[in-house]
Every structure is written in C-alpha cells, then in structure tokens.
Amino acid sequence: MRTVACSVEAPVSRPLDGTVVRASGDSVAVRVAASRLRALGCAVETRGEPPPPDAPAGLLRVERAPWISGELPECRIGWSGPVAVPMSGERDVQAACGIMHVHGRATGEPRALHVDYASVCAGVLAAQAVTAGMLAVLRGGTAVHAATSVAQAAALALTQYVAVATSDPGSGPSLPEPGAERTPPFRSSGGVLFEIETFRAESWLRFWTELGAERSAIAAGWPPFQQRFATGTCALPPGLQAVAVAWDYPAVRRAAEATGVSIVVVNDAGTPLPPAPASPWRLRPFPAAPVPAPGGRQRTGDGPLAGIRVVESANRVQGPLSGHVLGLLGADVVRLEPPGGDPMRGVPPMAGEVSARFLALNRGKDAVEADLKSRAGRETALRLAASSDVFLQNWAPGRAARFGLDAADLAAVQPRLVYAYAGGWAEVLPAPQPMGTDYLVQAHTGVAALLSPPGRPPAPTLMTIIDVLGALISAEGVVAGLLGAARTGAGVRVETALADAGRLLRDTHEAGGRTAGETAPVVSDLAAMAADPAYAALFETDGAAAYSRAPWTFTRPSEHRREEP
Incomplete structure (x- = not known):
C-alpha cells in the first residue's frame, strides 16, 4: 500500500479529493451516487448525456485521479441487472423484487413505497463500489470495473425476509384484511x-x-x-x-x-431537521500522528477489500448488515459475540442449526466469544483490533467508554484503525435520546409521512427500510475511512446513524411520480421468487434457505472491454 504525502484532515474527511468522475444518466440512483461522491471530495461532471444501453440507470466513470496509477474504476447501474425480468423504473423493481409485497403485509395487500427506496440504495451501493475500486487500485488491485442494479439493491434489502420465507415455506405471517386500519402508530x-x-x-x-x-x-x-x-x-x-x-x-x-x-x-415530511454534518459519515482523523505502513496487509481474493480485516461487535440489523456488506466486498469479518454466542443465532425459523435471519446477515463471518464487561474480554477485543483494519460497533451510547473500547483505546493498539460507530440519532436529537430503531427514526424524520398514500395518516412501513439503508451508509463510511487511512497513514473515526438514512430518503424524495407506472408483475411469494430461474442471479442457497448474492460484480477493465460490442 502506498501512502501519499498530503494533509491529514482534508483527505480523511474528503478522501476522493483530486478525483474527477463523469456521470451519465439522470436516474435517482446515479444522482444519489454523484452526491455521495461529491461529499467525499470528488468533482462530478454531468453533461446531460444519456446512459449507455448496458447501464440504463446510469454510469459513473473515474476520469482523473492523479494520486493513483493504474486503471481507473467505474460503476454501471442497471434496473433489472442480471434478472431475466424486464424492469425500467423504481416501481417495476418494487413490484418484481418483492418490496411491494413486504411493505403491504401490514395492510393486507401489495403497496408501493412512495419513495424511490431501491434506487437510493442502489445509488449508495454504486458510490461504495467506486470508492472501493479506488482503494483497490491504491492497494494494487485490478478488478475495479463494477456493475450493480436497482434490482440487486432491492434483493439485498429483502435478504432477511427471503431467508425466512425459504427456510420455512408456507408459514408466512397472517395478513390483515385489505384496508384495515393498523396500529402502531x-x-x-x-x-x-x-x-x-x-x-x-x-x-x-x-x-x-x-x-x-x-x-x-x-x-x-x-x-x-x-x-x-x-x-x-x-x-x-x-x-x-x-x-x-x-x-x-x-x-x-x-x-x-x-x-x-x-x-x-410521527412528524410531517416538512418538519425541520438539524443541519446535516459537513461529512455525511462524520469522518475525522485520530489525533495521533500518521503512521506509515510500508506494505499493508497482503491481498487475497478478488474483491476490492480483499485482505482487509474487520472486527464487528454489533447486533440486530444495522451493524451486522454493514459488516456483511464489507464481507461481500471481499473483507474478512470476525464477529465479537457474548459467551454462548449471539442469542439471535437461535431465533426461529432455523436454517439447519442456525437462525435463517441471522445467517442472512452473518454468513461467512468468523466469530470469537468474549465478555466485554470483563478484563479478559476487553483484552480479547484489543488483541483482535491490533491486527485488524476496521473495528465496527453499534453499542448503546456510552457503552464503548464503559468497556474501555472507545476510539482512543483502540487507536493505542492500532493507530491506523478505522473505528466505525453505527448509531441511531447522532446530532438529530439531544440527549437523553430515545432508542435508535427503525420505526422511531421513520416517525421522527418525516419518512413515515412520505410513505403514506394521499388521504391516509402517516405510518412507518414495517419493512425495515431504515435499518437496511443505515447499514449501507455505515459500510459506505467504512470504505471511505479505509481510503482516507490509505492516503494519509492516519487512523480514521467514522460515525453514521439511522437518522442519516431518514435524512437521505427525505432529501431525495420527489413528489409526483418517479415511482409511478409499473409494468412488471407484482411478486407475492418470496420463496417462489427465490426459486424462479429468472431470479437465479439474485439469490444463492445453502440448501436450507436462500439469501441475496453480492449486489455488485467487479471485473478487470480488459474483461469488460471484451464483453462490449
């Protein structure tokens, strides 16, 4: 890994400084991706040109990056991607990939989310792919041409629901009569x-x-x-x-x-929120001086994060899914779990001997058991952090300090560490804050009001849209932090929150009609969808349940050129 001489503060918070990206297309996905790249310091050129045929939702291509040498990354964004079902917009994806079905469970019939949710997720994934590609080039990698799609983003968002449906077919939840009034709220x-x-x-x-x-x-x-x-x-x-x-x-x-x-x-969609932070991921360097790392960890595997080691101490959805996304990018992920293992491992339905929902977020990870309240457990965590690149946690506020495992503690054993906290509210609410959970964040940030059809009172969707998008933003911040650390030699603190997901959905919402006019069939059976050969590129199975595959593919530039007409 090469360390480039430059200011620590600026490249840590804006690790793509000096980079120029050309964006083609005008979908929500490409506009979200362009906005995220700008926040990382990238200059994004938009010339009003249509996207190429093989990237109908947009193309992001790095045109210039004087601080690296080698092939430059790009990311192509489709609607259907590898799915053999024609889709040409957000509402098609929501219909054909199961989002309408899951969102509509609470009211007894399929319903569209009145936000471009899958497109926003795809935009974050595309920006993530470009940033990860830049890091890969800096570390000597070559598979930096990425492709993703809005359909693949939707599949990732539903991976837990698909895992449950396929592990125990026919035992789905009882649905209310269509049109019935629901509580909560x-x-x-x-x-x-x-x-x-x-x-x-x-x-x-x-x-x-x-x-x-x-x-x-x-x-x-x-x-x-x-x-x-x-x-x-x-x-x-x-x-x-x-x-x-x-x-x-x-x-x-x-x-x-x-x-x-x-x-x-449950607030209105126009309820003011505090000003957004200058860096959406609150990236900042450790106060310690930069530490050169002559060789870095050896790359193994083909993913852009190959050779990166992540220690994850997290529960529920946001933190584990963030770690899972990093694993899908090629990182080695080790979970810190309490003695006896994470209780979520035993929550039905089971896929073999482990919970299907747990596997949807944690398969492929190693696990080390440690009681972090004990001295021995703390020493285990410090030992793992000392040999890792990332420490990711979503503990309740104040718990890191009580454990003696906050950013300063871990920086003492690994000065180049990326210390990532995936929280709930950040600066959006003052202390003492309510629990930082999906439905509370939807309610407070006004997202619940955006989701309701005209004439109906606002109500959060019971599909965990904030948890999932919050996880993608967390992983995005970690990749940005790794790039900042690679450019400066400094450790990096990353802080994201579920409230950031609410803010992003609000900021990208367009009243009127990006979600209108679906022509794709509405999926009403997730198990049947996962078994359908048309969706084979979206899902994989371990024989007991099905899960979403990685939402991108990464190829070498020469491979992609051979595929182009």
Missing part, C-alpha cells in the same frame, strides 16, 4: 400520532398498565409488537389503541418516560 386524545419502542416485556407491561389497559390485551399485544421487525406485520388488540386515545399526548409521554419506553411523535 397510536393516536392520543388530541389526535397526535406517536410511535413507541421497547425490547423489554416488563416495560411494555408497565406502560400499558399505567394507561389502564386490560392485562389480556397487553399480553396478546406483546408477541406481534416484538416480532414486527421480522414479520412486517403487527396486528395489535383494538383495546390498546382504545386506551391510548383516552389520554392526551403529554400524559402518554409521561407514562412512557416513567416505564422506560421510548416514544416519538
């Missing part, structure tokens, strides 16, 4: 819509008891509420909403605060 006596969150059954019980709900309704409501992240449905007893509407919002909020339940108002 809940409504107070003054008409305020609000979302609540807790992972603790006792907090759920105390909250509803405080409001006067019947014990039977409280007990019946907990399983669907707890499982809604996995099922995309949440059929709660009507008695819970009947109790909520008897109280004004301040009283409900006091009950939530007294019982440890997080609560936020």
Whole structure:
C-alpha cells in the first residue's frame, strides 16, 4: 500500500479529493451516487448525456485521479441487472423484487413505497463500489470495473425476509384484511400520532398498565409488537389503541418516560431537521500522528477489500448488515459475540442449526466469544483490533467508554484503525435520546409521512427500510475511512446513524411520480421468487434457505472491454 504525502484532515474527511468522475444518466440512483461522491471530495461532471444501453440507470466513470496509477474504476447501474425480468423504473423493481409485497403485509395487500427506496440504495451501493475500486487500485488491485442494479439493491434489502420465507415455506405471517386500519402508530386524545419502542416485556407491561389497559390485551399485544421487525406485520388488540386515545399526548409521554419506553411523535415530511454534518459519515482523523505502513496487509481474493480485516461487535440489523456488506466486498469479518454466542443465532425459523435471519446477515463471518464487561474480554477485543483494519460497533451510547473500547483505546493498539460507530440519532436529537430503531427514526424524520398514500395518516412501513439503508451508509463510511487511512497513514473515526438514512430518503424524495407506472408483475411469494430461474442471479442457497448474492460484480477493465460490442 502506498501512502501519499498530503494533509491529514482534508483527505480523511474528503478522501476522493483530486478525483474527477463523469456521470451519465439522470436516474435517482446515479444522482444519489454523484452526491455521495461529491461529499467525499470528488468533482462530478454531468453533461446531460444519456446512459449507455448496458447501464440504463446510469454510469459513473473515474476520469482523473492523479494520486493513483493504474486503471481507473467505474460503476454501471442497471434496473433489472442480471434478472431475466424486464424492469425500467423504481416501481417495476418494487413490484418484481418483492418490496411491494413486504411493505403491504401490514395492510393486507401489495403497496408501493412512495419513495424511490431501491434506487437510493442502489445509488449508495454504486458510490461504495467506486470508492472501493479506488482503494483497490491504491492497494494494487485490478478488478475495479463494477456493475450493480436497482434490482440487486432491492434483493439485498429483502435478504432477511427471503431467508425466512425459504427456510420455512408456507408459514408466512397472517395478513390483515385489505384496508384495515393498523396500529402502531397510536393516536392520543388530541389526535397526535406517536410511535413507541421497547425490547423489554416488563416495560411494555408497565406502560400499558399505567394507561389502564386490560392485562389480556397487553399480553396478546406483546408477541406481534416484538416480532414486527421480522414479520412486517403487527396486528395489535383494538383495546390498546382504545386506551391510548383516552389520554392526551403529554400524559402518554409521561407514562412512557416513567416505564422506560421510548416514544416519538410521527412528524410531517416538512418538519425541520438539524443541519446535516459537513461529512455525511462524520469522518475525522485520530489525533495521533500518521503512521506509515510500508506494505499493508497482503491481498487475497478478488474483491476490492480483499485482505482487509474487520472486527464487528454489533447486533440486530444495522451493524451486522454493514459488516456483511464489507464481507461481500471481499473483507474478512470476525464477529465479537457474548459467551454462548449471539442469542439471535437461535431465533426461529432455523436454517439447519442456525437462525435463517441471522445467517442472512452473518454468513461467512468468523466469530470469537468474549465478555466485554470483563478484563479478559476487553483484552480479547484489543488483541483482535491490533491486527485488524476496521473495528465496527453499534453499542448503546456510552457503552464503548464503559468497556474501555472507545476510539482512543483502540487507536493505542492500532493507530491506523478505522473505528466505525453505527448509531441511531447522532446530532438529530439531544440527549437523553430515545432508542435508535427503525420505526422511531421513520416517525421522527418525516419518512413515515412520505410513505403514506394521499388521504391516509402517516405510518412507518414495517419493512425495515431504515435499518437496511443505515447499514449501507455505515459500510459506505467504512470504505471511505479505509481510503482516507490509505492516503494519509492516519487512523480514521467514522460515525453514521439511522437518522442519516431518514435524512437521505427525505432529501431525495420527489413528489409526483418517479415511482409511478409499473409494468412488471407484482411478486407475492418470496420463496417462489427465490426459486424462479429468472431470479437465479439474485439469490444463492445453502440448501436450507436462500439469501441475496453480492449486489455488485467487479471485473478487470480488459474483461469488460471484451464483453462490449
């Protein structure tokens, strides 16, 4: 790996400084990718030219990068990509790749997301591919011509749902009658819509008891509420909403605060958010002086992150999926898990001896068990970090300091480390913050209001769109951090948040019609889709369940030229 002499601060926060990219096309995906590359310091030229036939959603081509030598990266973006089902826009992808089906589970029938969600995800993946390609060239790699598609982004977003559907076919969630009113969100006596969150059954019980709900309704409501992240449905007893509407919002909020339940108002799409940070990934160098690394870790494999080692200590969706994306780019990922392993390994349905949902986010990773609250566990984490390039965690605020494993602690053993925190709210809400979870972020940032059809009250989708997009943004920040570290020799801190995903969806939303006019068939059976030969390039199977494949392909420039007419 070569270290180029340059200012530490600027290339760490803008690691593509000095790079020029030419963008063709005007899809949401290519515009999102161009915006992300600009935020990394890249000059993006747009000349109003149409995309080439083999990249109908756009093309990004690096034209100049004086700080590297060798072939320059590019990324081609399609709609269908390798899928043998014609798609020509966002709504086609949502229909043909299962997004309408999963989003519509909560209301009993397929529904379009009223945001260009798959296109936004594809744009982040495309920017990620270009940045990873630049890092690969800097490290001596050659497979830097990437291709992705909006359909592949959609498949990655649904990988958990596909894994569940294929591991236990025919046992999907019960759907409500079409058009039925749904809760959550809940409504107070003054008409305020609000979302609540807790992972603790006792907090759920105390909250509803405080409001006067019947014990039977409280007990019946907990399983669907707890499982809604996995099922995309949440059929709660009507008695819970009947109790909520008897109280004004301040009283409900006091009950939530007294019982440890997080609560936020479902905001309008125009509700102001704090100014965005200068770097969307909050990239900044460690205060220590840059440390030269003459050789770097030896590349093994073909992915652009081949030879990169990632230590991941994360749970639920955002952190593990971020680590999974880095693994799909070629990195070796090692999970730090508590003694006995991550409890999510045993959550049904099972694919063999391990949870299908867990495998969708964690297959291919190694695991080391360590109790991070103990001295021995901390020493294990420090030992792993000392021989790694990235440390990725999504612990609750303050936990890193309590563990003695914050950025400064790990920089002491690995000064060139990329220390990545995948959080919930960042600066969007003041402390003490509510839980940083998907549906609360949708509600507060106004995304829930963007999703609702005209005439319907705003409600978050129960498809985990924020968790997934937040994971992609986290992985994007890690790749940018690795490039900054490679250019400067400095360690890099990366901080992303689920709220960043909400902000990005808001910023890219166009009222009116990018999602209109689908012609592709609407998929209503994820297991059948995964088994359909037309979708073979999207999914792979271990014999027990199916999972999405990597959302890009990387080839050497000479290989791509041979394929061009």
